[in-house]
Amino acid sequence: xxxxxxxxxxxxxxxxxxxxTPIFYLIFYSFNSGGTMSSFKSFSLExxxxxxxxxxxxxxxxxxxxxxxxxxxxxxxxxxxxxxxIVYLKNRKSRNAxxxxxxxxxxxxxxxxGASFLILFTMVGVKLGFASVLISHIAFSVPIVVIMVxxxxxxxxxxxxxxxxxxxxxxxxxxSRVIIPYIKPxxxxxxxxxxxxxxxxxxxxxxxxxxxxxTLSVEIYSMARAGITLTINALSGLLFxxxxxxxxxxxxxxxxxxxxxRTGVPK
Amino acid sequence: xxxxxxxxxxxxxxxxxxxxxxxxxxxxxxxFSLFDLHGNFSFINYQNFFTSVYLKLTLxxxxxxxxxxxxxxxxxxxxxxxxxxxxHKQLWLLLIIIPSWINLLLKxxxxxxxxxxxxxxxxxxxxxxxxxxxILYTDFSFIFVSVYIFIPFMILPxxxxxxxxxxxxxxxxxxxxxxTWTTFTKVIFPLTINxxxxxxxxxxxxxxxxxxxxxxxxxxxxxxxxxAIEQQFLVTRNWGMGSTIAVFLIMFMVIIMILTGQKDKxxxxxxxxx
Numbered sequence: 230x231x232x233x234x235x236x237x238x239x240x241x242x243x244x245x246x247x248x249x250t251p252i253f254y255l256i257f258y259s260f261n262s263g264g265t266m267s268s269f270k271s272f273s274l275e276x277x278x279x280x281x282x283x284x285x286x287x288x289x290x291x292x293x294x295x296x297x298x299x300x301x302x303x304x305x306x307x308x309x310x311x312x313x314x315i316v317y318l319k320n321r322k323s324r325n326a327x328x329x330x331x332x333x334x335x336x337x338x339x340x341x342x343g344a345s346f347l348i349l350f351t352m353v354g355v356k357l358g359f360a361s362v363l364i365s366h367i368a369f370s371v372p373i374v375v376i377m378v379x380x381x382x383x384x385x386x387x388x389x390x391x392x393x394x395x396x397x398x399x400x401x402x403x404x405s406r407v408i409i410p411y412i413k414p415x416x417x418x419x420x421x422x423x424x425x426x427x428x429x430x431x432x433x434x435x436x437x438x439x440x441x442x443x444t445l446s447v448e449i450y451s452m453a454r455a456g457i458t459l460t461i462n463a464l465s466g467l468l469f470x471x472x473x474x475x476x477x478x479x480x481x482x483x484x485x486x487x488x489x490x491r492t493g494v495p496k
Numbered sequence: 497x498x499x500x501x502x503x504x505x506x507x508x509x510x511x512x513x514x515x516x517x518x519x520x521x522x523x524x525x526x527x528f529s530l531f532d533l534h535g536n537f538s539f540i541n542y543q544n545f546f547t548s549v550y551l552k553l554t555l556x557x558x559x560x561x562x563x564x565x566x567x568x569x570x571x572x573x574x575x576x577x578x579x580x581x582x583x584h585k586q587l588w589l590l591l592i593i594i595p596s597w598i599n600l601l602l603k604x605x606x607x608x609x610x611x612x613x614x615x616x617x618x619x620x621x622x623x624x625x626x627x628x629x630x631i632l633y634t635d636f637s638f639i640f641v642s643v644y645i646f647i648p649f650m651i652l653p654x655x656x657x658x659x660x661x662x663x664x665x666x667x668x669x670x671x672x673x674x675x676t677w678t679t680f681t682k683v684i685f686p687l688t689i690n691x692x693x694x695x696x697x698x699x700x701x702x703x704x705x706x707x708x709x710x711x712x713x714x715x716x717x718x719x720x721x722x723x724a725i726e727q728q729f730l731v732t733r734n735w736g737m738g739s740t741i742a743v744f745l746i747m748f749m750v751i752i753m754i755l756t757g758q759k760d761k762x763x764x765x766x767x768x769x770x
Contacts, residue, residue: 237578241588244575248595248647251606254616258609266609267616311510318507327507330514333522336697336753338705340722341742344729345521348528348739368517371510431601431708436729449601453712457609465602472597480590 256469259462266457276463283460286448292359293428293445300366301423307367308374308423309416313408315375316382334372342369343436350437357439365437366427373426374419381415382408421479525746529739541740550724554744557720560635561703564642568699569692571643572650576691577684579651580658589655596648604712607641608632611713633715641713642703650695657691658684693756700756701749721745 258266262273280286318324334342346368350361385408393407409416431446438447445464452461532538544550575592582588595603609615611631618628631637661684669679685692705722718724721741728738 234581237574237581240574241578241582244571244647245591247644248592251603251610251644252595252598254610255602255606265614267612267614267619307509307513310506311513314505314507314510327511327514330518333518336701336749338702338722338745338749340705340707340725341525341745341749342521344725344738344742345525346517347729348524348735349517349521352524368513371513371517375510425597429597429599435708436726446599446601449599449605450708450712453601453605453608457612461602461605465599465605468599468602472599473594476590476594476597 252465252469255462255465259459259466261459261462264459266459266462276459277466279460280463280467286460286464289443289445289448292442296359296363296366296444297424297427300363300370300427301420304367304370304423305374305416305420308371308419309378309409309412311371312375312378312382312412313404315379331372331375334369335376339430339432340436343433346433347436357437358442361437361439362434362442362444365433366430369430369433370423370426373422374416377419377422378412378415381412385411417482418479421475421482425475522746525739525742527739528735529743531736533734533736541736544737545740545744550741553718553724554721557704557722560639560642560719561700563639564646564703565696565700567639567643568646568650569695572647572695573654573692575647576651576654576658579655585659589652592651593648596645600645601708603645604641604709607637607644607713611637632713635714638710638714638719641709642706645709646699646703649698653694653698654688654691657688661687697752697756701752704748705745721748 254266258269259276260272260274261269262275263270315324315327318327342365346361346365347357350357350364355361355364389407389411390403393403398406429446430444431450434444435447435450438444443451445468449461449464452458529541530537530539532540579585579588579592610617612618613628613630613632615631617631621627621629665683665687666679669683674682704720705725706720707722707726710717710720710723711726718727721744725738725741725745728734728741
């Protein structure tokens, strides 16, 4: 028993080391004054300065954030309304059909989504660039929001709505005062997930972005294909901090909404 | 009655969105697969797909996807199992998940440095007296990086199904005299098979369609269906052939989903994303 628990600790430690080594390796060399990822000369912040001095890179960063925020917001709106619609559907067959349609986009490989959207945008005549990237990010985020919101809606008792209606609430009030507050954790989870999917997406964006518009992932790809530049390392250091903050923020928000009692107690 | 018609308005934006971005693209891909390079209707792309070039490509793509999935499962299952035994398991799980939130491109880029000719791994080889090896642009580096990327996605569903399992069942098996190994093969593994299936689904299908990792880590070789699609669409600009490969990839995807499908649909959607 003791031996196996020791073995398990060693194994888990090994997995953790392997998972985190590449990330810390990147960040470590972002402070290298030399230009390579193999020999560390001396500590320097020059690559971070290079990131902030590169206006093109900063523009790309801003574009990426704008796309992520906008697509997360819009897909959350569409997804929440869609999830409410699905729950209200009385017909079991059409509800299941809609749900499997919903799952198609989640399971579909990025390459397929990217390639088929490229055809779609070209046929419809949407210019490849900001609009096409934004629309595709909304498209693949909507099903995720639906998946996150649906369980919350299903566990909500319909008597709550009946009670509100009996007490004279209008339909709009039922939505804004009863349903939305109840499913808030699901909405937050969906929004954060949509945000991270958008920030992380490479393949779909790579297909549907034109010449003039780039997001961070696509830019890193073209930089990495050209070879090693420590600017990417500095970027990864910055992104790692942002990611950590996002994860912490997400857990803070979801845990707070999960335990409303706990927040009432001052610490 | 009036209630019902009102409520179905909720579905309009969502339904329209799904028609436009699920059905329409699917129809367009199938439509485009029926045209040759000059815009004439033909089945030439399908004929081409059944030539040795594309059949070999499909086979190699499946072989790599199989290897990636097998290694990922072999590493992820014990990790998930022992994670459920730790004290603060949710915290540890979060720590396992965090790397998967780091931008995919950055993680892949890190391996260009690690596996490079002057990278730390080669330095280790040299100090051990093996000498410098070409690691980048080999099958090993491709599979290693892919497994690295997919591990958290395999751990998550397996962890969830292990976590849901009733621990008294294991005690019962032990009391009835079964060995640790028998308990695992007869009790634990069958009870967590749904998690394993969702994990396989979450790894195998993306493995077939990788193209970024093949380009950056495996060199410019076209060894997966995803790389072939990217090549046809963005390099040679033969949308017809690209769409044909996409049609087959969609078919493979559906088959895999049926094979790894679960009777309990609700459990699946809950497990995939927690």
